[in-house]
Amino acid sequence: MQGEPQVINRPLGRLLTRASGKLVHPDAQVINLGDRFFYTLTRGLAFCVIFLVILLVLDLFRGSWEAIRQFGLKFLVGTTWDPVARQFGTLPTIVGTIVKAFIALLLAVPISIGSAIFISFYTPKWLRPVISYPIELLAGIPSIIFGLWGLFVMVPVIRVLQVWLKANFGWFPLFNGPAVYGVGVLAGSAILAIMITPIIAAISRDILLTVPRTQIEGMLALGATKWEAIWKVALPYARTGLLGAVILGLGRAIGETMAVTMVGGNSFDLIHSLFDPVHSMASQIASEFAEATYSLYVSSLIYVGLVLFGITIIISLLAQLLLWRLSKGRIAILE
Amino acid sequence: MAGNTLYGAGTGASRQHYLYRKGIEWLAWIGMLFCTGVTVFILLMILGYVLYQGASYINWEFLTALPLPAGETGGGIANALVGSAMVVVVATLMAVPIGVGAAIFVNEFPSAQLGRFVRFLAEVLTGVPSIVVGLFAYALVVRPLGSFSGLSGSVAYAFIMIPIILITAHEAFRLVPVSLREASLALGIPKWRTILWVVLPVSSRALLTGVVLAIARALGEAAPMLFTAFGNPFWNLNLKKPIATVPLLIYTYATGPYEDWHRKAWAASFVLLMVVLVTSVLTRVFLRGKSNE
Amino acid sequence: MKVKGFSIVAAAAVLLLSGAMAMAGCPTKGVKELTGAGATFPYPLYSKMFSEYNKLCNVKVNYQSIGSGGGIRQLQELTVDFGGSVGIMDEKQKAETKAGPVLHIPTVAGAEAIVYNLPGIQRGQLKLTPELLADIYLKKINNWNDNRIKALNSGLKLPDLTIAVVHRSDGSGTTFIFTNYLSKVSQEWKDKVGFATSVNWPGDVGGKGNEGVANSVQQIPGAIGYVELAYAKQNNMAWAQLRNKAGTYVEPSLEGAALAADQPNLPDNMEVMVTDSANSKAYPITGFTWLLVYENQRDEAKADAVANLAWWMIHEGQQYALPLEYAPLKGAALKKAESLVKRIKVNGRPVLN
Numbered sequence: 001m002q003g004e005p006q007v008i009n010r011p012l013g014r015l016l017t018r019a020s021g022k023l024v025h026p027d028a029q030v031i032n033l034g035d036r037f038f039y040t041l042t043r044g045l046a047f048c049v050i051f052l053v054i055l056l057v058l059d060l061f062r063g064s065w066e067a068i069r070q071f072g073l074k075f076l077v078g079t080t081w082d083p084v085a086r087q088f089g090t091l092p093t094i095v096g097t098i099v100k101a102f103i104a105l106l107l108a109v110p111i112s113i114g115s116a117i118f119i120s121f122y123t124p125k126w127l128r129p130v131i132s133y134p135i136e137l138l139a140g141i142p143s144i145i146f147g148l149w150g151l152f153v154m155v156p157v158i159r160v161l162q163v164w165l166k167a168n169f170g171w172f173p174l175f176n177g178p179a180v181y182g183v184g185v186l187a188g189s190a191i192l193a194i195m196i197t198p199i200i201a202a203i204s205r206d207i208l209l210t211v212p213r214t215q216i217e218g219m220l221a222l223g224a225t226k227w228e229a230i231w232k233v234a235l236p237y238a239r240t241g242l243l244g245a246v247i248l249g250l251g252r253a254i255g256e257t258m259a260v261t262m263v264g265g266n267s268f269d270l271i272h273s274l275f276d277p278v279h280s281m282a283s284q285i286a287s288e289f290a291e292a293t294y295s296l297y298v299s300s301l302i303y304v305g306l307v308l309f310g311i312t313i314i315i316s317l318l319a320q321l322l323l324w325r326l327s328k329g330r331i332a333i334l335e
Numbered sequence: 336m337a338g339n340t341l342y343g344a345g346t347g348a349s350r351q352h353y354l355y356r357k358g359i360e361w362l363a364w365i366g367m368l369f370c371t372g373v374t375v376f377i378l379l380m381i382l383g384y385v386l387y388q389g390a391s392y393i394n395w396e397f398l399t400a401l402p403l404p405a406g407e408t409g410g411g412i413a414n415a416l417v418g419s420a421m422v423v424v425v426a427t428l429m430a431v432p433i434g435v436g437a438a439i440f441v442n443e444f445p446s447a448q449l450g451r452f453v454r455f456l457a458e459v460l461t462g463v464p465s466i467v468v469g470l471f472a473y474a475l476v477v478r479p480l481g482s483f484s485g486l487s488g489s490v491a492y493a494f495i496m497i498p499i500i501l502i503t504a505h506e507a508f509r510l511v512p513v514s515l516r517e518a519s520l521a522l523g524i525p526k527w528r529t530i531l532w533v534v535l536p537v538s539s540r541a542l543l544t545g546v547v548l549a550i551a552r553a554l555g556e557a558a559p560m561l562f563t564a565f566g567n568p569f570w571n572l573n574l575k576k577p578i579a580t581v582p583l584l585i586y587t588y589a590t591g592p593y594e595d596w597h598r599k600a601w602a603a604s605f606v607l608l609m610v611v612l613v614t615s616v617l618t619r620v621f622l623r624g625k626s627n628e
Numbered sequence: 629m630k631v632k633g634f635s636i637v638a639a640a641a642v643l644l645l646s647g648a649m650a651m652a653g654c655p656t657k658g659v660k661e662l663t664g665a666g667a668t669f670p671y672p673l674y675s676k677m678f679s680e681y682n683k684l685c686n687v688k689v690n691y692q693s694i695g696s697g698g699g700i701r702q703l704q705e706l707t708v709d710f711g712g713s714v715g716i717m718d719e720k721q722k723a724e725t726k727a728g729p730v731l732h733i734p735t736v737a738g739a740e741a742i743v744y745n746l747p748g749i750q751r752g753q754l755k756l757t758p759e760l761l762a763d764i765y766l767k768k769i770n771n772w773n774d775n776r777i778k779a780l781n782s783g784l785k786l787p788d789l790t791i792a793v794v795h796r797s798d799g800s801g802t803t804f805i806f807t808n809y810l811s812k813v814s815q816e817w818k819d820k821v822g823f824a825t826s827v828n829w830p831g832d833v834g835g836k837g838n839e840g841v842a843n844s845v846q847q848i849p850g851a852i853g854y855v856e857l858a859y860a861k862q863n864n865m866a867w868a869q870l871r872n873k874a875g876t877y878v879e880p881s882l883e884g885a886a887l888a889a890d891q892p893n894l895p896d897n898m899e900v901m902v903t904d905s906a907n908s909k910a911y912p913i914t915g916f917t918w919l920l921v922y923e924n925q926r927d928e929a930k931a932d933a934v935a936n937l938a939w940w941m942i943h944e945g946q947q948y949a950l951p952l953e954y955a956p957l958k959g960a961a962l963k964k965a966e967s968l969v970k971r972i973k974v975n976g977r978p979v980l981n
Contacts, residue, residue, distance in 0.1 A: 038527030039444060045436030046453045049497060053456055056494075059474050060467070082828035083799070084821065114370025122367060131371060133619065138378040140611050142555025144585055145604045149381050151843060159847065180848050181792060181833050194377055201374060225356050227363035248462075255464035257558050258586075266797030266834035277833045279797070282464050286558060287836055289470070291697035291799020291825045294720055298701075305467050316462035320455060404679040405672030405952065482663065482707055483692075561694070565665075568675060569688040577663055577690055587693065589839065593672070593862060 060309060063302035066295060075303060081268045083292075088300040092270045094307065096278035099271060100185055100264065101253035104192035109246055112197045116204035121216075121230055132205060138198035147262035150191040155182040155263055158190060162275050177273025181265060184277040188264035192256060196249035203248065203323075207241035208234060244322030251315040255308065257282040281308040382608070389605025392598045398606070402568050402584075408595050412603055414570050415579040421572070422485050422564055422580055423550055426492035431546060433493075434500030441501070442508040443530055454505060457498035468494050469559035477563060485571075485578035488564030495556060496549035503545025507538035544618050551614045555607060557582035581607050654685030655936045657929035662937065664691040666699020666712030667801045668837070669738060669856060670917040673952045674712065677945045681937065689937060696801040697825050703730065703920050710934055711920035714738075714801030715825055716899045727926065732899050732918040733968045734961060735941050736954040737889035740806055740913040741860035741867040741880040743845050744852045746772060747787060751866040752879045755780050758871060758904075758912070762814035764791055764852060766821075767831045772850060787850075794844045794853035797834025799826035805915035806854045809903040813912075854913070857882070858953035874908035884911030886955035898964050916961075921972060928974045935972040935979040942966065 061068075067075065071088060078089015119132050159182030166179040177184070211234045219229035235242070265277020266287060279287070281304050292298045396411050403410030437457075441450040472491035477483055511534050519529040535542070560566075565577035566587065581603055588600035664674075671693035678689040691712065694702070699711035704725045717730060742761065744754060760776060763769045769776065772789045796803045807823035821827050833848070835841035838859045845853040845865065857880050860867050869877040878884050888905035904912045919938055925931030942965045946956040957965055972979045 032525040032527070034527045035525050038530070039440075042436045042440035042444070043449070045433050046440040046449060048433050049437050049453050049456060049460075049501065052494065052497070053460065055475065056463070056467075056471050059471055063470070063474065080828065083826050084824045084828065111370045111373055114367045115374045118367035118371045122364060131375065133616075134378050135374055137612055137615060138374070138381075140551055140555075140615050141381065142557070142582060142604075142607060142611065144555070144557045144582060144589075145385060145608060146381070148585075148589055148600070148604065149384055151840075153380075153384055156847060178790070178792065178832070180790075180850065181844070182847055183833060183835075183844065194381075197374055198378075225360040227360045228356070230363075251462045255462060257464060257466045261797075261836050262840070266836060266840075267832065268829070268834075269831070279834075282466055283797075283836075285466050285470075286561075287798040287834075288826055289466075290561070290695035293697040293700055293715075293718075293799070293825060295724070302470065305464075305470060308464060309467055312462045312464060313459055316459045319462075320458045404676035407676075477707060478705060481705075483665075565690075565694075566692045567690045568679070569682065569690065571688075571690075576661065577692070 057309075060302060060306045064299050064306045066299035067303040070296060071300075071303075075300070076307065079270060083288075083297055086294075086296055088297070088303075090281070090284075090300075090304055090307070092268055093279045093281050093284050093304065096185070096264075096271060097254055097280035097282075097308075100188045100192060100260070100278075100280055101250055103185065103189035103274075104196060104253045105246065105250055107189065107193035108197045108200060108249060111193075112199075112201035112249075113204050113242060115197075115201045116208055117230060117234075119201075119205050120208040121226065121234070132202070135198045136202050138194075139202065143195065143256060143258040146191055146195055147259035150187065150194075150259055150263040151183075154190060155187050158182050158187045162186060166275070173272070174274045177275030178277075179275050181275065181277055183263050183265040184275050185265075185271055186274045188260050188278075188280065191259050191263050192253045195256060195259060196252050199252060200245050200249040203245035204238075204242055207238045207245065210241075211237045240322050244319050247315055247319040247322065251312050251319060254280075254315065255282060255312045256280075257286050261286050281305075281311075385601065385604050385608055388598075388601035389603075389608075392602035393605060397599075397602055401570065402579075404568075405593060405596070412579075412581065412584060412599070412606070414567065415581045415584045415603070416606070418485065418564070418567070418571070418579040419554060419581045421574065422488045422578060423492060423553055425486065425489035425574060426496060426553060427546065427550060429489060429493040430496035430500055430549065434497045434545075434549075435504045435542065437497075438501050438504035438508060439530060439534075441505050443526070443534070454501070457501040460498040461502070464558075465495065465556050466558040469562050472559060473562040480575075482575070483563065483565035483577040485564055485574035485576070488560055488578065488580065489574070491559035491563045492553040492556070495553050495559065499549040499552060500545050503548065504538075504542055507541030507545065508534055510541065511537045540621065544621065547614055547618045551611045555582055555611055557586045561586075653936065653940075655687055655929070655933035657932045659929045659933035660687055662687065662689045662709045662930070662933055663707075664689065664699075664710045664712060664919075665694050665702045665708045666691075666920065667696040667714045667917055668693040669696075669714045669801050670712060670736060670954065672858065673736060673949060673954050676948045676952060677941055680948065681940060681945070685936075685940075687933060687937070695799060695825070696804065697799050699920060703922075709930055710938075712917065713920055714915055714917045715804040716901070716918075717920070725922070727922045727924065729923045731921045731923050731968050731971060732897060733921060733938050733942070734889075734898050734916040734918050734957060734965050736946070736949045736956060737885050737902070737914055737916050737961075738954050739857040739880045739882070739885035739888075739911050740802060740854050740915075741857050741865070742852065742854055742870060742913070743842070743860050743865040743867050745845050745847075745849055745866070746789070747849060749784055749786075749866065751864075752869055753781075753784060754866070754868045755877055756868045756870055758809075758813035761870070762810050762817050765793055765795075765810060765830065766814075766817060767793065789850035792844075792848045792851040793830075793832040794841050794848070794851050795829050795832070795834055796826070796838075796841055797836050799824075800837075801825060801915075801917070802838065802854065802856060803827065805901070805903060806913060808901050808915070809913045812904040856953075857885070861953060870912055872908070872910055872912045873904050873906050874910075876908050878909065878911050880911050880913070882950065882953065882955045884909060885914040886958060888912070888914035889916060889955060889957070889961055890959045892960065894960050894964055896964060896967070898961070898968060914955075923971055923973060924976075925972060925974045925979070931972060931974045931979045935969055938969045938972070939966075939980060942969065 077091050079091050080087045080089050162179035165175045169175045215233050216229045219233050260280050261283035266279050267277040271278050285301050289301050399413050400411035441454045468491050472487050476487035476490050519533045560580050560583040564580045566583050567577045567579045571578050585600050585603045588596040674691045682688050696713040696715050699713050702708045703711035706726050772786045804825045807827055811818040811823045833844050835844045838855045841853045841855050842863050845851040869879050871877050887907045888902045888910035949956040970980050
């Protein structure tokens with residue numbers, strides 16, 4: 001924002017004048033024909049992006065229109081998903097998606113922000129890349145590979161954990177579910193946590209590195225321990241940005257498809273415990289879209305897609321608003 | 336360390352308080368180390384497992400032969416490797432002009448509200464679930480053309496790549512010193528030539544990084560390929576026909592009934608992972624001279 | 629057109645003269661590529677068949693396993709040349725096609741095994757009746773030591789274990805056959821759940837694909853599930869003996885599936901579910917898999933290629949079925965499949981003959 005080349009345009013640009021009879025935007029109001037052309041061209045390309053988004057939204061609405069007309073907003077609170085009886089409501093999947101995403105956050109946030117703090121403040125500068133590169137690489141692993149790994153390696157471990165939890169803490173309602181399945185809310189949350197940890201960690205690290213060193217050194221000079229300096233100065237300073245990173249992780253967790261499909265259990269019932277198998281919205285679309293045999297069914301699945309799109313967009317908006325000033329372009333890369 | 340200033344001074348209660356704080360410091364350190372350890376450990380486990388499962392199956396034939404029908408051991412994924420490359424190259428050709436062009440608009444004509452909005456939109460778009468992108472490309476390309484095609488896969492990939500390229504390109508342009516632009520403009524060179532001959536070359540490395548990252552991201556996506564590129568067991572170099580891609584092949588093989596298919600799925604995962612990891616490592620090495628963070 | 633028609637007759641004549649029993653050979657009208665999509669169930673077989681067909685005729689048939697429903701939809705949308713399905717198109721789906729009536733040409737039959745994970749109980753040891761199976765899937769029987777299961781399996785030591793019911797989470801033809809069977813044997817299932825490629829399951833775990841179901845069953849003690857026979861064999865899973873309509877307990881097998889498919893009273897259009905066969909040796913959870921082809925084709929060359937391919941699949945192609953765990957067409961089913969292929973038309977004229 002600061003020091004942009006707009007300075008150059010200013011003498012001419014501030015005056016909104018008429019050229020060739022039309023109101024011209026200050027930026028476009030330039031002497032050179034090539035500049036005019038270039039402006040129009042790049043603006044056209046920028047419009048392309050907007051156009052694509054509009055197309056996408058229209059497409060989702062058009063596809064789900066039949067289901068919207070049939071079920072309206074009741075679709076969001078309905079608990080029956082019965083392709084035979086042509087009854088569709090998607091509350092259990094929405095609940096499943098959100099619960100899984102929040103548990104994933106619960107697991108991932110301490111770990112990832114902890115790693116970010118360790119890398120930013122406790123690691124000597126030369127060692128930082130050695131630790132942080134691998135973590136960022138984790139963000140690049142395709143989600144289908146997470147799914148394969150989760151199914152064959154992680155789920156058996158989760159099953160043992162669940163059986164143990166149920167045997168020892170079965171009185172606790174959240175642990176009183178079908179422990180032996182392995183696949184379910186907990187497994188889905190765990191794989192999501194693994195997938196969003198590197199994202200939150202990498203963005204948090206970037207944000208923590210923007211904390212002015214002088215402030216921390218000031219604290220240290222006053223006799224504070226390093227942790228006190230971090231806790232009392234660095235974290236409050238970076239609070240907004242860290243929250244943005246967390247919300248971004250949440251968005252990713254909600255939209256994730258392949259891995260969750262493979263370990264989430266994919267059952268269509270409201271969950272009562274941490275061990276219950278349940279769909280999430282993306283996994284339901286991935287599972288059923290190919291086999292949806294009549295238009296209302298397809299339309300209902302696209303309706304689920306529309307809801308999913310809406311939720312991720314809202315979360316994304318929220319994250320971007322928080323990260324707006326701090327964004328360094330990494331956010332997109334790491335998604 | 337920092338507490339050393341207090342060390343000699345404290346006795347009695349203050350010394351006890353000092354030890355307490357020192358203890359907290361230790362606990363925090365151990366906690367943070369633990370977090371980092373967990374993250375790195377999980378990464379190594381996943382990498383290790385894929386390497387272990389996949390490496391044993393990788394050989395020259397796997398990389399250069401066509402897939403054999405079910406139940407027969409051997410064969411390879413050459414058509415999917417070529418197919419993935421073709422689909423991604425075409426996607427890149429579509430995404431780069433739009434992404435970079437829009438980024439130029441966003442950065443070089445900054446007083447336009449439109450630019451800020453587009454940038455914001457791009458950030459938001461990175462959050463669109465990939466399965467939704469697949470549905471979109473199906474409705475946009477497959478249905479009107481009446482056939483699944485590599486081209487429709489490219490459109491889906493391009494949709495995923497555009498926001499990434501736009502954002503990284505915008506950031507790259509922001510890093511170009513204003514003085515460079517002013518120097519060029521002061522020489523009487525028009526703005527458009529300044530952008531093409533000064534701004535773009537200066538930021539070329541960062542631009543390229545963004546493009547490579549976008550490609551790496553797209554290469555691993557299976558969900559948008561389900562209803563677009565579709566897959567093909569034969570050689571196909573025609574983008575208007577269905578074409579094989581690696582992530583989709585992994586999905587098909589992983590869900591099939593044959594032990595041999597599962598091994599191939601791991602091996603293909605291995606190849607995919609290697610490509611993604613090698614590109615991102617190379618990109619980092621490449622970028623290193625640029626930013627010293 | 630006349631010349632082309634003649635060339636087909638000539639080609640057929642040559643084939644007949646050379647001693648081949650088939651009435652059709654390779655397509656002769658220049659089509660080198662066909663695209664099909666649909667059921668996952670026959671995918672391994674089709675991939676083998678089409679690979680051989682390519683060697684034989686130099687025609688590349690690209691079949692993608694996107695699921696039966698997907699096959700039906702893509703056929704309706706005309707994005708593929710033929711579909712693959714293990715379910716029959718219902719009236720609404722037939723009404724939604726863009727090019728008129730669709731032929732259901734059977735290619736092979738397949739069986740589904742009821743698989744379980746019970747410590748100490750091997751393959752084929754557990755016996756189940758249709759009623760028990762339905763009640764288990766209706767969640768009315770929840771434990772393996774239930775008296776009704778015990779009474780039937782007096783020789784087995786059934787553990788005190790909760791039954792974990794596993795089903796396909798994705799819509800699938802496998803589910804279609806399985807729920808069709810349950811609807812035939814249980815009125816309650818028919819009323820409460822019905823049959824389709826995906827239904828509103830009364831309970832428990834969903835696994836994505838055969839893979840997901842097999843994995844869940846193998847890993848969850850006390851689990852029961854249904855997977856394709858090939859899958860159960862490949863993964864060495866324990867399967868149950870099921871009482872068929874005649875009262876015999878049968879293990880899933882290709883012979884049992886073939887017998888179920890070879891019924892005397894098959895309808896001419898072959899749109900029939902052969903689950904719960906009356907044959908005393910037949911395995912009851914059996915179904916055909918069909919090629920879906922438009923009866924009235926638009927493109928002459930494409931029609932020629934599709935018809936020739938279909939003909940080859942139900943004749944020479946059948947040799948690849950058994951090794952891959954599918955039951956080949958026999959007897960009446962084969963005859964009816966042949967006459968269905970002959971019904972493929974272009975401009976009102978049959979393509980073959």
